[in-house]
Amino acid sequence: MNKLHPRIRVVWIVRAIVLAAVVGAIGVAVATVFEVSTVIPVGLAVLLVGVGVVHAILRYRNWRYVVGDDAIYLERGVFTEVRTEVPLVRIQHVDSRRSAFDRLVGLASTVVYTAGSRGADVTIPGLTPTDADGLRKRLKTLVIDTDGEDAV
Amino acid sequence: MKLAPRSVPYRALQKSTSLAITAVFIASIGSEIGFGGTQLLLGGLGILIVTVGYEVAYYQRFRYDLTGDTLDIRSGVFSRREREIPYGRIQNVDITRNVLQRLVGLSAVNIETAGGGSTEAVMQYVTPFEAKRLQQEIRRLKKGDTEQRSEVLDDQSGVDASDDQGEVLFEIAPSELALAGVLSFDPRVPGLIIAVFTGSIPFVSPIIPIEAPTLVLVGILIVLVAGGIALAWVVGAVSAVINYWGFRLTRSDDELRYERGLLQRYSGTIPFDKIQAITISDNPLKRRTGYATLAVETAGYSPGQANGRGSEAAVPIASRDRVKRLANEISPYDRPQFNRPPKRIRRRYLVRYLLALGVLTAVLYGAAAWFNATGEVPWYLPAVGVLLTPFAAHYKWLHRGYWLGENHLSTRDGFWSRETKLVAYYRIQTVIDRRTLFQRRWNVATVIADTAGSLSILGTDAAAVDIDDDDAEKLREELTSRLRTALADRRKQRRNRTPFEWLEDSTTVSGSPESDQVVEESSQTVDDEDDTETDTVDPDQDTDSDTSSTGTQDSNPDSNPD
Numbered sequence: 128m129n130k131l132h133p134r135i136r137v138v139w140i141v142r143a144i145v146l147a148a149v150v151g152a153i154g155v156a157v158a159t160v161f162e163v164s165t166v167i168p169v170g171l172a173v174l175l176v177g178v179g180v181v182h183a184i185l186r187y188r189n190w191r192y193v194v195g196d197d198a199i200y201l202e203r204g205v206f207t208e209v210r211t212e213v214p215l216v217r218i219q220h221v222d223s224r225r226s227a228f229d230r231l232v233g234l235a236s237t238v239v240y241t242a243g244s245r246g247a248d249v250t251i252p253g254l255t256p257t258d259a260d261g262l263r264k265r266l267k268t269l270v271i272d273t274d275g276e277d278a279v
Numbered sequence: 280m281k282l283a284p285r286s287v288p289y290r291a292l293q294k295s296t297s298l299a300i301t302a303v304f305i306a307s308i309g310s311e312i313g314f315g316g317t318q319l320l321l322g323g324l325g326i327l328i329v330t331v332g333y334e335v336a337y338y339q340r341f342r343y344d345l346t347g348d349t350l351d352i353r354s355g356v357f358s359r360r361e362r363e364i365p366y367g368r369i370q371n372v373d374i375t376r377n378v379l380q381r382l383v384g385l386s387a388v389n390i391e392t393a394g395g396g397s398t399e400a401v402m403q404y405v406t407p408f409e410a411k412r413l414q415q416e417i418r419r420l421k422k423g424d425t426e427q428r429s430e431v432l433d434d435q436s437g438v439d440a441s442d443d444q445g446e447v448l449f450e451i452a453p454s455e456l457a458l459a460g461v462l463s464f465d466p467r468v469p470g471l472i473i474a475v476f477t478g479s480i481p482f483v484s485p486i487i488p489i490e491a492p493t494l495v496l497v498g499i500l501i502v503l504v505a506g507g508i509a510l511a512w513v514v515g516a517v518s519a520v521i522n523y524w525g526f527r528l529t530r531s532d533d534e535l536r537y538e539r540g541l542l543q544r545y546s547g548t549i550p551f552d553k554i555q556a557i558t559i560s561d562n563p564l565k566r567r568t569g570y571a572t573l574a575v576e577t578a579g580y581s582p583g584q585a586n587g588r589g590s591e592a593a594v595p596i597a598s599r600d601r602v603k604r605l606a607n608e609i610s611p612y613d614r615p616q617f618n619r620p621p622k623r624i625r626r627r628y629l630v631r632y633l634l635a636l637g638v639l640t641a642v643l644y645g646a647a648a649w650f651n652a653t654g655e656v657p658w659y660l661p662a663v664g665v666l667l668t669p670f671a672a673h674y675k676w677l678h679r680g681y682w683l684g685e686n687h688l689s690t691r692d693g694f695w696s697r698e699t700k701l702v703a704y705y706r707i708q709t710v711i712d713r714r715t716l717f718q719r720r721w722n723v724a725t726v727i728a729d730t731a732g733s734l735s736i737l738g739t740d741a742a743a744v745d746i747d748d749d750d751a752e753k754l755r756e757e758l759t760s761r762l763r764t765a766l767a768d769r770r771k772q773r774r775n776r777t778p779f780e781w782l783e784d785s786t787t788v789s790g791s792p793e794s795d796q797v798v799e800e801s802s803q804t805v806d807d808e809d810d811t812e813t814d815t816v817d818p819d820q821d822t823d824s825d826t827s828s829t830g831t832q833d834s835n836p837d838s839n840p841d
Contacts, residue, residue: 198759208719210712212759216766217708243708243729 128191128202134232135253136187141228143179147172192251194265199239201249213249217241221266223259235259239266282341286385286404291334295327302326343402345416350390352400364399366421368392370577373547374410381544386410390417414548418534421550445531449594449605451523458570459523459595463515523595528605535575535609553577555730556741557606557701561599563694571602575609576730612701615689617680620723620745627721627745628672636664681726681743683757686765688728690741700741705765706730710758712751724751728758 154168182205191202199213222238229235236252237259254262302322336356343352349363373389380386385404392399405413451459524541535554538546554575561571573594594602606612643658650656674694682689688707691699711727718724727742743754 197763204713206716208714210755212710212712212755214707214709214759214762216763241708241729242731249709 128193131187131190131192131251131253132234132255132258133187134234135190136183138228138232138234138253139183139186140180143183144176147175147179150175187253190253194262194269199249199266201251211249213239213241215266215269217243218266218270221263221270223256223263225256225259237262237266280343280409282338282402283385283404283406283409284338285383285406287331287334287338289380289383289385289404290337291327291331294334295323295330298326298330299323341402343400345413345420348420350400350417352402362400364390364392366417369417369421370553371547371549372414372417373545374407374414375540375543375545376407377543380404388413418548418550422533445529445534445536447527447529448535448608449526449528449597449601451526451595451597455595455597456520456523456526460516460520462596463512463519519595526594528594530608549575549577551609554610555702555706557610559602559606559699559701560696562696565596566697569599570596571599572596573602573605606701610687610701610703612687612689613684615682615684615691615699617682617689617691618746618750619680620676621747622676624721624723624745625672625676627717627723628675629668632668632671633665636661636668679744681746681754683754683761688741688758690728690743692742692744702728702730702741703765704758704761705769707758707762710755710762712755714748714751718745721745722748724748726751726754726758 151168151172154171155165158165158168185205186203189203189205189208193200197215199211199215201209201211201213203209219240219242221240223235224238225235233255234252235254235256235258236250237254239249239251241249251262333356337354340356340359341352341354343350349365350369352360352362352364354360354362370391373391374386375389376386384407386407386409387404388400388402388410390400390402402413521541523539526539527537529536529538533551535549535551536546537549538544554577556576558574558576559571560574565571575593594605597605639661640659643656643661644653647653647656647658671694678691678694678697680691687701687703689699689701691697707728708731709729711729712724713727714724723745724747725742725744726746727740729740743751746754
């Protein structure tokens with residue numbers, strides 16, 4: 128079982144902080160317009176940050192994946208635990224992806240597409256760029272090995 | 280090949296009519312400016328000329344060709360598009376004709392592939408004969424035989440000859456059609472009525488006597504509501520009858536054909552290969568009277584999605600036995616003996632219902648207290664439901680379950696609207712095992728077998744809900760392993776089947792195949808042709824996989840005893 132790169136926690140925490148900041152700013156703005164105390168929105172933002180940090184840590188702790196001989200297995204989720212098994216025969220294509228923020232912290236993610244309607248895109252975040260590329264290439268060779276004609 | 284020449288005037292008229300309507304609409308908005316009759320006439324004439332010109336150009340530009348392995352379409356007047364669709368990827372070929380098109384002898388052909396939310400190729404319009412020919416040719420080319428063209432074409436003396444091809448699986452009986460109509464209720468109608476009604480309140484309100492006694496007002500309201508429901512019901516019944524008029528399903532060796540519709544005739548084919556799941560649904564009333572509904576899911580966009588759930592081959596209602604027989608014909612399955620969730624889960628449902636009732640009662644009490652009317656309003660009424668909760672919990676549990684059959688996973692869920700789903704193992708895309716916070720408290724999990732079906736987008740995948748933790752683990756592993764063996768079996772079958780057809784036509788391999796090796800190799804090339812992938816790269820990779828991919832699996836065709 129592989130774990131994600133620990134730095135992914137930073138990404139998630141920063142995301143939570145940004146969200147909290149936006150919510151807090153809107154709240155403060157509303158509060159000043161209606162001339163009520165700004166304690167509530169600020170408190171809400173602080174609470175959101177706290178929840179976000181805990182959630183990020185738990186999320187990181189629960190995230191596991193492994194690329195087996197014939198399937199990718201993923202385990203994740205804080206409130207709802209989800210375990211997904213994606214047979215390699217079913218993979219349509221594989222992306223490795225880096226957002227601007229990902230590049231800033233030096234991370235990348237791999238997205239696996241199947242024809243399924245629900246597990247249509249399985250994303251493995253928090254990989255180092257080399258790992259993500261490696262994973263993509265490895266999946267590519269594994270997928271070519273298995274018969275592509277069964278994909279749908 | 281080109282479209283039918285007759286499509287030019289038809290399309291031009293169609294387009295100019297809609298343009299004219301828009302123009303009139305716009306003109307009516309700006310009516311203060313004041314258009315004269317001659318101006319309107321000239322404008323209409325101008326629109327007609329422009330559209331005719333456009334449609335002539337469209338007709339001239341539109342070309343389609345059935346090549347050896349792709350359907351090529353070149354189209355577009357201003358921006359041009361060339362599209363090649365490999366036959367192997369085509370999910371279904373649909374022909375639709377509305378009343379007008381039937382009168383003038385035109386058909387629209389829609390070609391769907393998996394993936395993508397829209398129709399991949401639209402041919403508006405070809406002659407009915409050409410439409411049928413396309414359908415049959417694509418079917419034939421998909422199988423990969425390019426040799427027997429002349430023979431097949433000779434077979435087809437007329438359009439209607441092909442209608443009778445294949446064995447009839449299902450034909451809707453008049454009584455069933457009537458029943459389908461009676462049971463249909465168009466939920467869009469009440470919405471529409473409400474929208475119209477609320478919009479027209481200012482006009483209606485003067486008519487209704489405000490000073491009238493409450494009883495009269497209530498009476499008017501009841502009449503209005505009843506009228507709305509009756510109207511919705513009539514509209515639903517009429518549309519169901521029109522949609523399913525003359526519904527029939529036929530099968531040829533590897534395809535399902537459906538036909539339905541009174542005003543607009545839908546017909547199409549679904550290759551058995553592409554069927555993702557079969558859903559049988561019923562409700563307490565249908566269960567009691569022995570009826571059920573059947574839907575066949577395929578991947579990709581389905582036509583007629585506007586009228587409900589969008590499954591091409593949906594049997595609106597038929598006796599339970601007929602539905603089961605039909606499902607069995609489409610995909611033979613063994614009678615499921617459902618494994619129910621553990622009994623303790625009934626307590627969870629009980630708790631859930633009690634909580635819901637408690638919340639409802641509390642809200643009612645709160646509202647009553649707010650208006651100081653706790654004495655008059657029977658806020659405690661929902662609490663009576665407590666008596667029913669044990670039964671509700673029991674029945675919820677009773678109708679849930681899953682079953683691992685020979686070739687299928689069956690799942691069942693729901694009391695009021697019960698759905699039994701059949702998913703062939705080789706159709707499963709991913710297996711998902713979910714546990715919410717509450718499920719973890721009860722040590723249960725939900726296992727979802729995701730397919731590429733189009734209905735699944737609504738979140739109605741085959742799911743074994745609330746099964747025991749350990750069972751879930753086992754089920755997940757079992758499903759993936761069965762998926763692999765089923766795929767390997769199918770591959771083996773395909774390999775065994777294709778070579779001989781191919782060898783008969785082939786000139787490169789002389790003499791009969793003496794060893795499995797020859798068959799093996801030739802089948803590889805056949806597969807490549809089917810897939811329309813580059814011939815140079817694939818065979819190597821394919822053979823690589825045959826030797827390297829996990830010798831333990833049946834997937835290794837070299838270990839094939841045949």
